[in-house]
Amino acid sequence: MPSLSIGAAAAASGVKVPTIRYYESIDLLPSPPRTGSNRRSYDAADVRRLAFIRHARELGFEVEAIRALLKLQDEPDQSCAAADAIARDRLAEVEHRIASLEALRAELIRMVEGCSHGHVGRCRVIEILADHGECRHHQGAEPVALAARTGS
Amino acid sequence: MPSLSIGAAAAASGVKVPTIRYYESIDLLPSPPRTGSNRRSYDAADVRRLAFIRHARELGFEVEAIRALLKLQDEPDQSCAAADAIARDRLAEVEHRIASLEALRAELIRMVEGCSHGHVGRCRVIEILADHGECRHHQGAEPVALAARTGS
DNA sequence: TCTTGATCCTCTAGTCGCTAGAGGATGTAG
DNA sequence: CTACATCCTCTAGCGACTAGAGGATCAAGA
Known part of the structure; x- marks a missing residue:
């Protein structure tokens, strides 16, 4: 699994670097593992999640609504x-x-x-x-x- | 000229009391004279200005744009x-x-x-x-x- | 190898346009 | 005279970021 720096994840997802950190701070994105030198390392699932968030934000969903949607996504056996x-x-x-x-x-x-x-x-x-x-x-x-x- | 309390000006213009004070603080509305007991007293022109601001805000004009429009209004010989x-x-x-x-x-x-x-x-x-x-x-x-x- | 510059880290503070609340003074009605 | 509404100033909070300070680390070229 390829590990991406925050900058690479930002480029791949279209979410800006400080915004990614912000999303982590409000627990919208889980804290990723860190490298030996304390840098965040993301994987493809994180990038998808970020793209999901970005898309939802562009559609005008508030963060709380996105949180709810992500929870649904994380527990996919629930009702639609x-x-x-x-x-x-x-x-x-x-x-x-x-x-x-x-x-x-x-x-x-x-x-x-x-x-x-x-x-x-x-x-x-x-x-x-x-x-x-x-x-x-x-x-x-x-x-x-x-x-x-x-x-x- | 009838002098209005901030509450009366708020009722007349549709702009809330704290918002009027806020507009004064950002110099969108001139500081009105005060009564002996330090209360703001507004006149009809102030109410018109507030209604103007309110309407423009409802139309989605940003405060800076409204500031520009008000400046135009204050100098009515300029071009439209x-x-x-x-x-x-x-x-x-x-x-x-x-x-x-x-x-x-x-x-x-x-x-x-x-x-x-x-x-x-x-x-x-x-x-x-x-x-x-x-x-x-x-x-x-x-x-x-x-x-x-x-x-x- | 050294150096330069990009990227990363954390932290705090600022943005916009208000809104809410504390804590106190004054006005008005019964 | 007593309530209670309204007023005052001031500070802090909202949402969703954005900007900057001050410092560590990385990657590439000379």
């Missing part, structure tokens, strides 16, 4: 129902989020189309943001998600 | 182009995210439909997440946003 339930929850949330984003998209389009490239005083972008009273697309808390960090 | 550019960036990001979420949605549907309610060994939920290599909907970092906090 739990995994199914997790995925269904996710699906509902994703659909809800798509709907929110589409309302938001419509409003942004309204803004940029309304912008006459004149002065700010007449700018729809500013006006629409200022007149929230006119906007009804949702009132109840639940902030639209942001993130998607641009910095490398 | 900057505000337009900010909104366009936001629109592009929203559209990109919708696309990701729709790919994701398709995959989740595939998952829950593929789940035969048998055992995990046969369950697509786990399989699909494990086989990231087969999935091509995007490879370049950029985690799909999460958040949408469920806790009140």
Whole structure:
């Protein structure tokens, strides 16, 4: 069984080195054996697990949901129902989020189309943001998600 | 000019009390005058500014973008182009995210439909997440946003 | 063999946009 | 006058990382 350094595991899985250590620290990834010089050594199963985690994160699963999925994977004789339930929850949330984003998209389009490239005083972008009273697309808390960090 | 307590300003704008103080601390909202007993007192303009911020946040604008928009608003003789550019960036990001979420949605549907309610060994939920290599909907970092906090 | 530079280690602190709580002062209603 | 709500400041916490300090170790070239 080929043993990989953390850097190689990172390259193979697409998960960054510090993130792998972070996952270990929160017990999402088991602590791997160490070499004589105290370096982590991973195998193919670890890389698969990391890829699984990465994929699930990209799909928007929270770490706790991933933990649940991994537990299912580790005990493969259980019923599929739990995994199914997790995925269904996710699906509902994703659909809800798509709907929110589409309302938001419509409003942004309204803004940029309304912008006459004149002065700010007449700018729809500013006006629409200022007149929230006119906007009804949702009132109840639940902030639209942001993130998607641009910095490398 | 009617002066409002922070609680009244919060109720009027829809921004929570601690969040108003937070906005002041990051200089998004100017420090208001204080009463004799050291309480903040806001006026209608502050409430409008807060509503503006809230609306922009709901639309997913980051605080730095909102800061830029507010600066434009404070200097209303400038060109609209900057505000337009900010909104366009936001629109592009929203559209990109919708696309990701729709790919994701398709995959989740595939998952829950593929789940035969048998055992995990046969369950697509786990399989699909494990086989990231087969999935091509995007490879370049950029985690799909999460958040949408469920806790009140 | 030496040296250079990449990679590794641990640890702490910072990011974003808030939210929660401690501990205390003040305002308002009955 | 007594509750109790609201306000004040301050610090710490959330999730999911990311960045940097300060040091050890490895691999490759001269």
